[in-house]
Amino acid sequence: MSDAPVLLEMRSITKEFPGVKALADVNLVVRAGEIHAICGENGAGKSTLMKVLSGVHPHGSYDGRIVYRGAETRFADIRASEGAGIVIIHQELALVPDMSITENIFLGNEPRRRGAIDWRLANRRAVELMARVGLHEDPDTLVKDIGVGKQQLVEIAKAFAKDVRLLILDEPTAALNEADSRHLLDLLRGFRSRGVTSIMISHKLNEIEAIADRITILRDGRTVETLDVRADGVDEDRIVRGMVGRELGSRFPDRTPRIGEVFFEVRDWTVRHPISAERRVCRNESFVVRRGEIVGFAGLMGAGRTELAMSVFGRSYGVYESGTIVKDGRQIVLRSVADAIAHRLAYVSEDRKAIGLNLLDDIKASTVAAKLAKVTRRGVLDAVAEHRAAESYRRELRIKAPTVDEGVSRLSGGNQQKVVLAKWMFTDPDLLILDEPTRGIDVGAKYEIYGVIQRLADQGRGVVVISSELPELIGLCDRIYTVCEGAITGEIAREHADPETLMKRMTSTKRTQPR
Amino acid sequence: MSRAKDLRKNLFGGTTSNARQFGMIFTLVAIVVLFQILTDGLTLRSDNLIALFQQNSYILILAIGMLMVIVAGHIDLSVGSVAAFAGILVAKSMSDWSLPWPAAVAFGLLIGAAIGAWQGFWVAYVGVPAFIVTLAGMLLFRGGNQFIGNADTIPVPEGFRVIGAGFLPEVGPNTGYNNLTLLLGLAACAAVAWREVRARRTRREMAADPTPTWISILRLAVMVGAIVFASLRFASGRVGTSFPVSGIILVALVLAYSFYTRNTAGGRHIYAVGGNSRAAELSGVKLRRVNFLVMTNMSVLAALAGMIFVARSAASGPQDGNGWELDAIAAVFIGGAAVSGGIGTISGSIVGGLVMAVLNNGLQLLGVGTDRVQIIKGLVLLLAVALDVYNKRQGRFSVIGGLTRSLRRDTPTPAAPEAQRAPAVTKVPG
Incomplete structure (x- = not known):
């Protein structure tokens, strides 16, 4: 295999966004007819690299060269790269649910005869293409009526309709169940035997180990290494080592935890997916939080941590099926967010702009938004009390704004996050769930937010931190649960937490500690 | 220079809606002055002012409800029909079932609540x-209106007409003015002064930089001047006329609803839902309840507006309320509300409604036909909102600010909108 001719070479690709270097001097060599996997933690630069390759980031917006089939290419957009036979299939499928399979396969690429679409030809070719990807359906079936696994196949058939030579799959099995995943992997092997080259981005290391010929590992926007799976004897542990790599610095304030009794317990929690009734977001999951403890939830993006947390927080995600919540020894039922707040729970959301803040508000209105009753006297909002509360949090959290009258849309990401924190600290919660509390925040603000989290725990509150950054969890948490595909797959005490152990449990659905 | 700076800060500073509202008030004053000149003083004559209020009170009442609906992120196209429906039922209740008129008013409000x-x-x-x-x-x-009324008109009794066509009675010594209207004006002056004092105290308690005294006095003087002028005008009309009862209902509603939207948790929830419904929900706001109440309230106010209109025209007819929804919606948007919800004020909507009313009235006084009046109103609506959209995109917030911007050197540069920044790429330290 290593003698096969080189199909694609990306040479010292550097891509900068204002203020952030997403890719620095990345090299990638893909040989004809291989399955090449790209691995790396969230934010390592995998998707950016593929966007450079497929022309989403056009030629000129990055540095470096792309040599494809022996010639340097300069794609101006996706159409140009597709014209050259490079097709990318994104994690979120780009299908129109209310169109038929045929219509989707030929969307934007319709076979025409004298200006009109030739549907007879289209249907005939659709059946051929579907046979190639092992999809047996009526081509007139609407895409919304087939399962996710089959939709993925339609997406691949669509790629073949464009004469694909290099197929790029971004997390192709993330949304698929076991059987569909296996079918897809078999299909990729079949393509390989027929000479189609594939690049696959995946977090599921067991799949990569099983299917890839070679693996390129990215970390912090740089190429770490390229491994030949058979020659180098690569296994999951080896990949994990490459992904997490270097030492942890001291980026966390010192703290001596004072951990008390278990006060919050979720037992046998089962939640249904909000749309597809047969899918379970989580099934019989249980976890506990102690007073003064910072508990981590480790998992890759899409592992179901957010869904689990939000379903606990007043059923704000999915459909509750069964399970109980016990707080301070008493069983409580949280039917709505208002109930959850009344029982002194707080959930600081992952996406502060979409669901955490009203960007039209100023700092003071945002600070008191989740507990207006605290600044209401006899039914009337007390502007002075509101101002005082917001001002005290502005000082305590060092929110950089001249006054609390400043609109939150004008604040930087780190300061917005502090406002969201203030909003939930204002509700005086016993249990704080922080979902990706430092995503998209610079290092200085991160350190401050870690300090706040530690102070909250030291006040005797329980804190749950959901994060995709392992170093953050390891540096901050007293105990870490690992989550994979909605299931809690492990529980690791601080002393035993290291990136490799965590990554291994995060990428395996086997339960190591059945509870 | 420093005084000019203070003035600017107090006019344009603070919240964006403050600046927006100032721009609207300025526009209103400019239009009034323009027509006052063009009509040789007809616009601000007592009888014209009184007619203006009577003819537009019901649209302005609708604008109050519509503002809340639009802030919550919805729209209500049914208000004209609801007003007509409530109007005909109320008229029928008095003529056929001989309900006394106060009971009929309550009945009308109940109908509005049920529809809402x-x-x-x-x-x-x-x-x-x-x-x-x-x-x-x-x-x-x-x-429903045409079915119940057989597409015909139903007259209403004299007592009921007070709410639409009535005036404050003449009491007390003969001063040449309507005494009650003067008293009302006096009370308004006292209220404005009290409010200013309170606002200053609040600012002090917040330890914010106090508004310079001279600005407070200037603001007070302008407002008291306007109130005194208006009360003298309303009080000196034809004998038997004065400040209309419908105007009093309107003022009461404006005060009550302004207070509700600004100073209570319920009001704040409406803005939260319109600004970001998911964030509001995750902050414990009961989304459904807020939406339900906002829609219900709108229909109650529509029923009230319908009754006032019926009272003014002495009968309920099949074409009552035609096109009101559009006038109310226009008032709200001219008054600075955002189409996407979350932004807008009651007072802004009232000013927006008055701009349209004065425009309408002035053009009529000038003898411009309804065809051309509609064309002009359409253009004004489009321009007002377009200007606002344009200003927002420029990061500026008021017409005036835009005009004087080139004269200033110390223009504060607003922070770059987040959306224009680079996508947040999280570095993962290994």
Whole structure:
């Protein structure tokens, strides 16, 4: 295999966004007819690299060269790269649910005869293409009526309709169940035997180990290494080592935890997916939080941590099926967010702009938004009390704004996050769930937010931190649960937490500690 | 220079809606002055002012409810039909079932509440977009009005007409003015002064930089001047006329609803839902309840507006309320509300409504036909909102600010909107 001719070479690709270097001097060599996997933690630069390759980031917006089939290419957009036979299939499928399979396969690429679409030809070719990807359906079936696994196949058939030579799959099995995943992997092997080259981005290391010929590992926007799976004897542990790599610095304030009794317990929690009734977001999951403890939830993006947390927080995600919540020894039922707040729970959301803040508000209105009753006297909002509360949090959290009258849309990401924190600290919660509390925040603000989290725990509150950054969890948490595909797959005490152990449990659905 | 700076800060500073509202008030004053000149003083004559208020009070009442609906992110197209439907039922209740008029008013409000609950149910609990629900309501209740009234008019008794055509009575010594109107003006002056004092105290308690005294005095002087002028005008009309009862109802509602939207948790929830419904929900706001109440309230106010109109025209007819929804919606948007919800104030909507009213009235006084009046009103609506959209995109907030911007050197540069920044790429330290 290593003698096969080189199909694609990306040479010292550097891509900068204002203020952030997403890719620095990345090299990638893909040989004809291989399955090449790209691995790396969230934010390592995998998707950016593929966007450079497929022309989403056009030629000129990055540095470096792309040599494809022996010639340097300069794609101006996706159409140009597709014209050259490079097709990318994104994690979120780009299908129109209310169109038929045929219509989707030929969307934007319709076979025409004298200006009109030739549907007879289209249907005939659709059946051929579907046979190639092992999809047996009526081509007139609407895409919304087939399962996710089959939709993925339609997406691949669509790629073949464009004469694909290099197929790029971004997390192709993330949304698929076991059987569909296996079918897809078999299909990729079949393509390989027929000479189609594939690049696959995946977090599921067991799949990569099983299917890839070679693996390129990215970390912090740089190429770490390229491994030949058979020659180098690569296994999951080896990949994990490459992904997490270097030492942890001291980026966390010192703290001596004072951990008390278990006060919050979720037992046998089962939640249904909000749309597809047969899918379970989580099934019989249980976890506990102690007073003064910072508990981590480790998992890759899409592992179901957010869904689990939000379903606990007043059923704000999915459909509750069964399970109980016990707080301070008493069983409580949280039917709505208002109930959850009344029982002194707080959930600081992952996406502060979409669901955490009203960007039209100023700092003071945002600070008191989740507990207006605290600044209401006899039914009337007390502007002075509101101002005082917001001002005290502005000082305590060092929110950089001249006054609390400043609109939150004008604040930087780190300061917005502090406002969201203030909003939930204002509700005086016993249990704080922080979902990706430092995503998209610079290092200085991160350190401050870690300090706040530690102070909250030291006040005797329980804190749950959901994060995709392992170093953050390891540096901050007293105990870490690992989550994979909605299931809690492990529980690791601080002393035993290291990136490799965590990554291994995060990428395996086997339960190591059945509870 | 420093005084000019203070003035600017107090006019344009603070919240964006403050600046926006100042721009609207400025526009209103400019239009009034323009027509005052063009009509040789007809615009501000007592009888014209009184007529202006009487003719527009019901639209302004609708604008109050519509503001809340639009802030919550909805729209209500049915208000004209609901007003007509409530109007005909109330008229019928008095003529056929000889209900006394105060009972009929209560009955009308109940009808409004029932209709609102019906529409609120579909919007809040079933999740049908308000546009569709109220479009259906528009047809439904227009048809209902004509079905009940046999597409005919029903007259209403004298007592009932007070709420639409009545005036403050003449009492006390003969001063040449309507005494009650003067008293009302005096009370308004006292209220404005008290408010200014309170605002200053609040600012002190917040330890914010106090508003310079001279600005407070200037602001007070302008407002008291306007109130004194208006009360003298309203009080010196033809004998028997004065400040209209419908105007009093309007002022009471404006004060009550302004207070509700600004100073209570319920009001704040409406803005939260319109600004970011998911964030509001995750902050414990009961989304459905807010949507339901907003829609219900709108129909209650529509019923009230319908009754005032019927009272003014002495009969309920099949074409009552035609096109009111558009006037109310226009008032709200001219008054600075955002189409996407979350932004807008009651007072802004009232000013927006008055701009349209004065424009209408002035053009009529000038003898411009309704065809051209409509064309002009359409253009004004489009321009007002377009200017606002343009200003927002420029990061500026007021017409005046835009005009004087080139004269200033110390223009504060607003922080770059987040959306224009680079996508947040999280570095993962290994």
